[in-house]
Amino acid sequence: MINIINEWEFKLSAYLYALTVIGFDNHTIASKDGADYRNERISFLSGEYYNVLTDENIYKTLVELNKDNSLNKKDKRKVKLYLKIFKDAKALTKEEYVEYDKLTLKANDVWENARETSDYKAFEPYLIKLFEFSKYIAKKRNSNVSAYDLFLDDYEEGMNIDKYDEFFNLIKERISPLVKEVNNKQDLVNTNVLNGIYNLDKQIKFNKHIMKYLGFEDSWSYSSVSVHPFTTSISKNDIRITTRYKEDDILYSLFSTIHEVGHGMFEHQLSDEIEGTIFSRVVTSGIHESQSRLFENYLGRNISFWKYNYPILQKEFDFLKNVTLDDFVRSINASKPSFIRTEADELTYPLHILVRYEIEKGVFDGSIPLDNLNEVWNSKMKEYLGVDVPNDSYGILQDVHWSGGSFGYFPAYALGSAYAAQIFNAMEKELDVDNLLETNNFNEINKWLKDKVHNDGALLTPKEILIKATNEEFNPMYYIEYLEDKYKKLYEIK
């Protein structure tokens, strides 16, 4: 009977392949004027996919299989993961789904304009409706757990408020004060040394070099340009990443490339066995982000990484000849409180997430009223980062996620960075990472990651992956200590 599920899964993967290629095409190549024609057909094709996904006969087969004790572990998990999708899909009536879809589409439109004009009052009624609708959905889906617990688990299997509270309390108590101390010692790291005009063709060339260094091979990948960088996996051997370029900022494209390669390498190193199955599709946000953050921060901002690569960068850009390796590495690790999450440095980043986490949690448990959330936002930014938000475009309106009803997603971003610290720590025990980075042997790091993290995809839970890679469950102290050690040293704090 599991064969019925496997055949149906192949069918799903074919529709997903089409929709993924179409999505990539839309974000990189497709013409402006052709949008209406495409969108009408994408809606239809998404509907066809949804019809296949929610096939009632498949549901019955899954229910039967769920009672079958002879299934192996892998098939058991497959049945479980699909049954969750069915169960959630059946929680609302078709009319309710349509209503919710319409609400998110409208809210997204309104948000786009509100952000441009910094007009929170225009967006506020939609944000309120989205929170309320989400509470309703949560109740319909599972009234045994709190709404926010449910959504946190959606994005990171196994997580809940208790576990996140423990994590974010550490961020609040130990990282927030450190950020303020660092801010008082800005003189110690001079980022101006990197100021200059970086020819775009040379930037592209250097990005290509870095991809090659990271083991991102032409025969199974493609890189391109888009406004917002992203990674698309067509299949494990067809991985596409995008970046964007600024002429006066080499770091802007470079670290986005390294970040996306981290995501891409994960997808490429999934085992052949799970290609095209649900295990290749539902890797949690936290685990996925752990790999991009590992590449970007733990490896990409490492001095050993640049011992090999900085001379190559200097050859491309003459004016860097006067900047020492040390000064370069200090610059790329500088920290300073700012308003925009996506531009935040490694140290201040989790505080941006803390703000969002506390608001989401407070709204769902009723301790924060829905009115004037922008003011709540601003006061928390002041409290944790010490900054005065100048207007709502730089505050509550900055991110797209809430306009699409994605509550519970943000915490997984911070969690990913913390997972990465723990995984990096384990990696260093088994590999001479510095030596591998310095000697252009990144493939040894990829091999370790394939074995410990990438290979199984969602066949394992986040908890199981962490235990496999690090021999213990999630422990936020690796992250806290990593940040403290690094930034106290850099900013000469005792």
Add this chain to the structure above:
Amino acid sequence: MINIINEWEFKLSAYLYALTVIGFDNHTIASKDGADYRNERISFLSGEYYNVLTDENIYKTLVELNKDNSLNKKDKRKVKLYLKIFKDAKALTKEEYVEYDKLTLKANDVWENARETSDYKAFEPYLIKLFEFSKYIAKKRNSNVSAYDLFLDDYEEGMNIDKYDEFFNLIKERISPLVKEVNNKQDLVNTNVLNGIYNLDKQIKFNKHIMKYLGFEDSWSYSSVSVHPFTTSISKNDIRITTRYKEDDILYSLFSTIHEVGHGMFEHQLSDEIEGTIFSRVVTSGIHESQSRLFENYLGRNISFWKYNYPILQKEFDFLKNVTLDDFVRSINASKPSFIRTEADELTYPLHILVRYEIEKGVFDGSIPLDNLNEVWNSKMKEYLGVDVPNDSYGILQDVHWSGGSFGYFPAYALGSAYAAQIFNAMEKELDVDNLLETNNFNEINKWLKDKVHNDGALLTPKEILIKATNEEFNPMYYIEYLEDKYKKLYEIK
């Protein structure tokens, strides 16, 4: 009842949209190593499309509608075009289709290797089988007309052996002798003046300029690079063309770009009303090629075109400063017999097609035996073009078409050039083409073409389009006289 057909047609257009994007992606971006994964899913999606296309209930509806005299002209033609597809699809059993598909796939593989090694004997048994299978298919589809008549009509509605004979006899009697005369006077046009290294970035820039000049706008188009240039229409407002570059040959990319823009402009200028319908999909090969050839040869090799554009080209490539406009235009119009059709100039091109036409016709009527067709090829090349084919890679093995069983396709290529002559003649009566080209007013030409040729797509037959555009049926004399006038003048022949 026509609404059922229209809804079904929308569904078809959605699947075709997905398959077209996937096809474009495969030819431009998709990774080498991901081919197997993609191909398995493309097969499945093509099957889904085929199932929708051959829906038995739709067939019944079409049969009913075909009896309905109250249908308007447009709906009548739609029913007729779809019924033809159904009728042809029903001619063979499913097993026979699978067998034929396998044969063409295998034949294509064998051909690729045979071409590389110039080994006609390896390919010969497959070519023979393909001809024989095609005869069988033709008999099953319609035993009232000859096989070749049937295939000629497939690619160019309304054409048959009698009409092509009339056309190709003129090519044989008037163009073949002219080619030989021109070949004796090669000294008169010195193409060496264009020798040089053309920086690729500058070539790309100049190609972009030409696209803009031709009215090919960014908001509804995209251009890229691929080994074999092609045009893909996602919809009328999402047109993609590709080209390829050679550093020592500016003409190589340039005229391929102008050619593909001709195809692309046709697709872009289809009326909104027929977007996504069969009328946008089954424009005949000859009519489509007439537009690419019109752009490439009648407009793109015109001295007025270059009066505006040559100074811009000279600015990009310093060494052209010593080449006069006159010498440049003479060079790009030079003619010399050669072996490869796709690299043939305007004058020798139809003779390459004549060779293929006579072989196809002779095989289907039995007057040419199937053995040693390579020798037939070589003797015809000698007779019509005066060249000695050095080996079969430069002879019968050069084109991919026959390996896919596409018989009857080639003649439409030559026909397109001839249509273009007739259309160009009509255009010149109504527009001051030279002035428009010289003054950067190409959009007036596009407007005329939209009105006369592009707007209706396959809503009209080729015959109807020609009458609409030129007030007369196809008349090959425009082409013959255009070639004679042009080349007698260029090569000083009386």
